[in-house]
Amino acid sequence: MVALIFQSGADFWSSLPIDILLGLAASLPLVFWDWRLALPSLLLVQLGVGSVVSAAYGLSWPWPALHFGVLLLACLILLLSILQTDDVRVDHRGQFSSFLFRLLVLGMAALLVWQAGSNISLPLLDDAAKRLFLWLMILAILTLGLTETVLFGGIALLLWLVAVQAFLSVLFPVPTLIILLGILQLLVALACSYLLLAEDDALSSALSPATDLVLLPGAGRRRSITAGAQVLCYGIAYWFSSLLHRRQWPGAR
Amino acid sequence: MIQLAFPSFLFSLLLLVAIAIYLLRRWERWAFALSGGFLNLLGVWLWRLPLDEPSLTRVAYLPIALRLDAGGGGYGFRLQLTPSNEPVVVTLLLLLGTGMMLAAMANPGFSPGLVLLVGTGYTGVALMVAAPLPPVLLAPIFLAMLMTISLFPAQIGRLGNVLDPLRAILPPLLAVPFVLLAAWHMEQIPLNPQDTSVAADAADLLAVGLLLLLAPVPLHGAQPQLCESSPPIAAALTILFYQTLVLYVVYLAATTYPLLRDSSSINLWLTSTGIITLVWGGLAAAGTGHPGRLWGYAMLHDWGLILLLLSAFDERSRPLVISLFALRLVSTLAAATGLTQLRQATGDLNLESLQGVGTRLPWSTIAFLLGSLGLAGFPLTAGFSGHWSALQALAEVDWRFAAIVLISSGSVIFGFARMVGIFFGGLDNHLLPKERPVGVVFSVAAILLIASIAIAPQLLEGPIAKTLFALD
Numbered sequence: 192m193v194a195l196i197f198q199s200g201a202d203f204w205s206s207l208p209i210d211i212l213l214g215l216a217a218s219l220p221l222v223f224w225d226w227r228l229a230l231p232s233l234l235l236v237q238l239g240v241g242s243v244v245s246a247a248y249g250l251s252w253p254w255p256a257l258h259f260g261v262l263l264l265a266c267l268i269l270l271l272s273i274l275q276t277d278d279v280r281v282d283h284r285g286q287f288s289s290f291l292f293r294l295l296v297l298g299m300a301a302l303l304v305w306q307a308g309s310n311i312s313l314p315l316l317d318d319a320a321k322r323l324f325l326w327l328m329i330l331a332i333l334t335l336g337l338t339e340t341v342l343f344g345g346i347a348l349l350l351w352l353v354a355v356q357a358f359l360s361v362l363f364p365v366p367t368l369i370i371l372l373g374i375l376q377l378l379v380a381l382a383c384s385y386l387l388l389a390e391d392d393a394l395s396s397a398l399s400p401a402t403d404l405v406l407l408p409g410a411g412r413r414r415s416i417t418a419g420a421q422v423l424c425y426g427i428a429y430w431f432s433s434l435l436h437r438r439q440w441p442g443a444r
Numbered sequence: 445m446i447q448l449a450f451p452s453f454l455f456s457l458l459l460l461v462a463i464a465i466y467l468l469r470r471w472e473r474w475a476f477a478l479s480g481g482f483l484n485l486l487g488v489w490l491w492r493l494p495l496d497e498p499s500l501t502r503v504a505y506l507p508i509a510l511r512l513d514a515g516g517g518g519y520g521f522r523l524q525l526t527p528s529n530e531p532v533v534v535t536l537l538l539l540l541g542t543g544m545m546l547a548a549m550a551n552p553g554f555s556p557g558l559v560l561l562v563g564t565g566y567t568g569v570a571l572m573v574a575a576p577l578p579p580v581l582l583a584p585i586f587l588a589m590l591m592t593i594s595l596f597p598a599q600i601g602r603l604g605n606v607l608d609p610l611r612a613i614l615p616p617l618l619a620v621p622f623v624l625l626a627a628w629h630m631e632q633i634p635l636n637p638q639d640t641s642v643a644a645d646a647a648d649l650l651a652v653g654l655l656l657l658l659a660p661v662p663l664h665g666a667q668p669q670l671c672e673s674s675p676p677i678a679a680a681l682t683i684l685f686y687q688t689l690v691l692y693v694v695y696l697a698a699t700t701y702p703l704l705r706d707s708s709s710i711n712l713w714l715t716s717t718g719i720i721t722l723v724w725g726g727l728a729a730a731g732t733g734h735p736g737r738l739w740g741y742a743m744l745h746d747w748g749l750i751l752l753l754l755s756a757f758d759e760r761s762r763p764l765v766i767s768l769f770a771l772r773l774v775s776t777l778a779a780a781t782g783l784t785q786l787r788q789a790t791g792d793l794n795l796e797s798l799q800g801v802g803t804r805l806p807w808s809t810i811a812f813l814l815g816s817l818g819l820a821g822f823p824l825t826a827g828f829s830g831h832w833s834a835l836q837a838l839a840e841v842d843w844r845f846a847a848i849v850l851i852s853s854g855s856v857i858f859g860f861a862r863m864v865g866i867f868f869g870g871l872d873n874h875l876l877p878k879e880r881p882v883g884v885v886f887s888v889a890a891i892l893l894i895a896s897i898a899i900a901p902q903l904l905e906g907p908i909a910k911t912l913f914a915l916d
Binding site: 312313314328335338339340341344345348351352355358359362363365367368371372374375378379381382383385386387389390 | 519520521575576577582585586588589592593595596599606607609610613614617618620621624625627628629645
């Protein structure tokens with residue numbers, strides 16, 4: 192089943208409409224600036240990019256599946272922190288300018304990638320894949336440049352790593368490199384997840400022995416999430432409910 | 445008698461130190477002091493070992509025979525102590541040991557256990573001699589990982605603005621694709637030796653990757669921010685661990701791949717970014733009103749000068765870079781010693797609470813000022829001899845470079861002159877506690893170290909000569 196997803200239809204995955212679709216999915220976080228859209232779009236981009244490198248460039252299917260699994264885990268790690276900080280922060284904090292202005296910036300970036308793409312050489316990639324990877328990288332840099340919050344900083348870093356990992360898997364299909372980049376992705380997600388909690392200034396600090404790894408004093412008072420299944424179920428339900436009510440709730444991220 | 449390869453021996457010792465710190469956590473200061481002292485002794489012992497003798501070395505009081513020339517590893521990785529990585533490993537161990545000892549001085553505000561983990565990681569990367577891809581070209585991935593883990597001690601227990609520490613990950617993360625793309629091009633060179641464009645592309649990509657790793661302006665953002673908001677010791681160790689390894693990687697790359705110097709414009713890029721970095725460090729220091737941030741800009745200015753000298757990649761500039769970096773280590777740690785005391789006494793480092801702090805905590809204030817001024821090459825500080833030699837070397841090439849360095853150093857000193865006025869002005873907070881004896885001991889030790897290096901800079905000649913010999 193997994194092999195079927197990642198290996199079927201090289202022509203389909205390397206076609207221009209699919210690349211455009213993936214490019215559009217990747218730009219959702221920047222356009223709507225909402226984590227409920229950003230995390231699924233990140234997963235969608237990873238699924239698509241994994242299929243591109245597997246179907247069109249012959250990377251054996253377990254590796255793109257591993258990429259997807261790692262990103263899913265990274266998104267869950269981020270989600271865990273988001274769930275614990277739902278009562279803080281104003282929704283549009285860190286959002287750069289208006290929706291239309293961000294669209295204009297994206298349009299200019301798209302034009303740049305389209306024009307400059309032919310002059311940039313990324314070995315082994317065809318034109319469409321090259322432009323897709325460049326677009327993902329530009330989006331990551333734009334998001335990093337425009338954000339003032341760790342959440343979108345983390346999403347941008349993960350997007351950057353999605354593109355880098357896919358491209359390097361084509362250049363060097365070496366298991367060690369793929370695993371190292373996966374570990375890096377998880378570490379980045381962990382760091383962002385931790386910083387997301389530390390961004391919450393509602394917590395009070397408490398003295399503790401410096402040898403004990405109390406990463407965040409006071410975190411014990413927060414909502415306790417004890418089981419992995421609870422994280423998953425509660426997370427998905429929370430995501431869906433807040434997506435439905437995002438217009439009515441001014442405190443939404 | 446157990447025979448151990450050096451990497452296994454080193455990592456076993458570091459693990460034992462971590463366990464000891466955990467077990468002695470009720471007496472944490474003693475645990476930090478003892479483990480710091482032990483790591484410093486380990487560094488000095490390693491420095492004095494003759495590496496060219498392949499025979500077994502007996503470890504005193506232990507039934508262990510050490511094979512210094514033997515390596516270890518798995519999955520295609522091999523770790524081994526070599527003459528070229530020995531100075532880096534020693535530097536990392538000494539940094540780690542000093543950091544642990546400083547953590548014993550005051551409530552460090554971070555977990556030394558995590559710092560130990562980060563330091564062990566950097567040591568492992570320095571020891572890496574073989575990997576599935578050339579170790580130099582895999583280094584950015586490991587640097588990105590270690591920088592990511594470094595965020596935890598830098599941010600631990602501290603709430604507020606957290607985006608800036610995240611920026612510390614950016615330089616290695618951005619460098620990863622460039623360096624690995626360069627690696628792919630280098631693999632293609634033997635397949636088509638006539639095509640010179642492949643070598644040129646490889647050299648340019650590697651140069652861009654290394655430049656990103658070196659994090660000049662505008663990638664410097666995390667450095668002053670860490671110095672402002674993180675515990676001073678954690679900030680100093682985070683920055684110095686990273687820069688020690690990056691400098692080693694750059695030297696290794698320049699030695700392993702001569703095309704980096706011959707076919708790329710890295711000299712020009714390093715010269716221009718080095719000048720921008722040191723000028724920006726000077727300008728920003730003159731305008732800032734936060735002692736931590738001022739210290740960060742002084743470090744940035746000093747780093748700009750190192751980049752400027754690094755750009756030459758020749759026999760003359762190499763000793764200057766190494767001596768400047770060695771003096772940077774001393775000055776930064778001395779400043780961190782003083783600033784930690786000031787931070788602990790005042791609770792924060794706002795100018796209002798620091799008014800007149802020098803009258804209550806004179807030794808800590810002087811250690812901070814002398815250490816920081818050393819980063820600008822102020823006379824009678826540790827950094828003066830390095831800056832003076834650098835100025836002379838630059839003036840011989842082009843007097844304008846020397847003038848720019850002098851003016852921006854003056855700008856940093858101006859920033860500290862304002863700070864001296866605040867520190868030794870009228871005391872506002874009369875409830876400010878007096879200096880603690882342990883703080884006095886550490887601050888006086890830092891001042892004595894600075895003074896001895898300022899008076900007799902030849903004390904560092906031996907280590908610098910050995911490092912130079914190792915890197916050649």
